[in-house]
Amino acid sequence: MTNLTDAEAQAALLSAALPFMQRYENKTVVVKYGGHAMGNQELGRAFARDIALLKQAGVNPIVVHGGGPQIADMLKRLGIESRFEGGLRVTDARTVEIVEMVLAGSINKEIVALINAEGEWAIGLCGKDGNMVFAERARKTVVDPDSNIERVLDLGFVGEPVEVDRTLLDLLARSEMIPVIAPVAPGRDGHTYNINADTFAGAIAGAVKAARLLFLTDVPGVLDKNGELIPELTVAQAKALIKDGTISGGMIPKVETCIQAIERGVEGVVILNGKTAHAVLLEMFTEQGAGTLIVP
Ligand SMILES: Nc1ncnc2c1ncn2[C@@H]1O[C@H](COP(=O)(O)OP(=O)(O)O)[C@@H](O)[C@H]1O
Numbered sequence: 001m002t003n004l005t006d007a008e009a010q011a012a013l014l015s016a017a018l019p020f021m022q023r024y025e026n027k028t029v030v031v032k033y034g035g036h037a038m039g040n041q042e043l044g045r046a047f048a049r050d051i052a053l054l055k056q057a058g059v060n061p062i063v064v065h066g067g068g069p070q071i072a073d074m075l076k077r078l079g080i081e082s083r084f085e086g087g088l089r090v091t092d093a094r095t096v097e098i099v100e101m102v103l104a105g106s107i108n109k110e111i112v113a114l115i116n117a118e119g120e121w122a123i124g125l126c127g128k129d130g131n132m133v134f135a136e137r138a139r140k141t142v143v144d145p146d147s148n149i150e151r152v153l154d155l156g157f158v159g160e161p162v163e164v165d166r167t168l169l170d171l172l173a174r175s176e177m178i179p180v181i182a183p184v185a186p187g188r189d190g191h192t193y194n195i196n197a198d199t200f201a202g203a204i205a206g207a208v209k210a211a212r213l214l215f216l217t218d219v220p221g222v223l224d225k226n227g228e229l230i231p232e233l234t235v236a237q238a239k240a241l242i243k244d245g246t247i248s249g250g251m252i253p254k255v256e257t258c259i260q261a262i263e264r265g266v267e268g269v270v271i272l273n274g275k276t277a278h279a280v281l282l283e284m285f286t287e288q289g290a291g292t293l294i295v296p
């Protein structure tokens with residue numbers, strides 16, 4: 001057997017990936033990069049390389065990032081307790097300041113720097129920039145399992161994206177720039193709101209009618225009752241798995257966001273393991289893909 005040189009191996013890989021690259025040429029792909037998927041520096045670099053390669057392959061990537069664990073670390077350093085209700089961080093006036101600093105400040109700029117180190121031009125934004133997203137105070141309720149009484153949650157400055165203006169994103173799509181967006185947005189009431197990053201990514205993907213929305217998380221995708229990966233699900237099948245309890249915890253809002261995004265015109269949503277190096281390229285440019293694809 002002859003040994004391939006690096007250049008020959010790269011050429012072989014490129015020719016195998018070519019039909020997939022053509023499928024997504026000039027299409028928008030929104031990638032939600034979760035705080036748990038951020039892992040170590042090596043994984044961060046692999047993620048940045050994947051985003052840079054998407055752009056070089058003619059795809060229009062938009063990164064929306066989270067940073068839940070990183071916010072928790074900073075709050076702990078400042079002696080502020082993290083509290084969640086219904087999977088959302090209870091966000092008082094002091095907490096929203098820290099959330100904005102961590103998300104739109106340190107994490108956003110770290111991702112921008114990683115992508116730029118791969119030779120691309122990333123630009124760090126949040127919902128405030130270019131009047132991209134406006135939020136309203138989230139109105140969530142939970143049903144107490146013991147009394148069956150519905151209770152309105154007081155989440156403070158937690159927002160729901162209610163208006164998305166794609167002007168700035170359309171402008172960037174025609175440029176060399178890759179938008180990297182933190183899930184923080186203003187309200188028409190003048191306050192700043194903390195938005196769950198999955199919800200925010202779904203709203204952005206819906207507004208730009210993305211060809212794909214990828215959720216990078218810490219599990220291989222949606223798993224069945226035996227813990228096996230489900231490669232593909234329709235919206236109806238996904239709803240049934242929530243109903244029968246196979247999908248639980250943090251996976252419920254994620255899958256619900258996927259369903260909503262599809263209903264808003266996103267062609268397909270994939271939940272995949274961000275802790276696998278180059279998960280984005282594996283999903284986009286290989287026959288078998290990676291993770292769970294949810295389709296209409
Ligand atoms: N059927 C399921 N398949 C995969 N994960 C599931 C399932 N049901 C519940 N989960 C849980 O959902 C978690 C992912 O949601 P979450 O922790 O909110 O992700 P992230 O922090 O990346 O947004 C998994 O780590 C897993 O514990």
Ligand SMILES: CC(=O)N[C@@H](CCC(=O)OP(=O)(O)O)C(=O)O
Pocket residue numbers: 033034035036065066067068069071087088089099158159183194195196197198
């Ligand atoms: C309202 C709310 O809960 N906002 C989230 C925003 C960050 C996020 O969603 O980050 P991950 O994707 O890493 O979980 C928070 O404060 O943690």
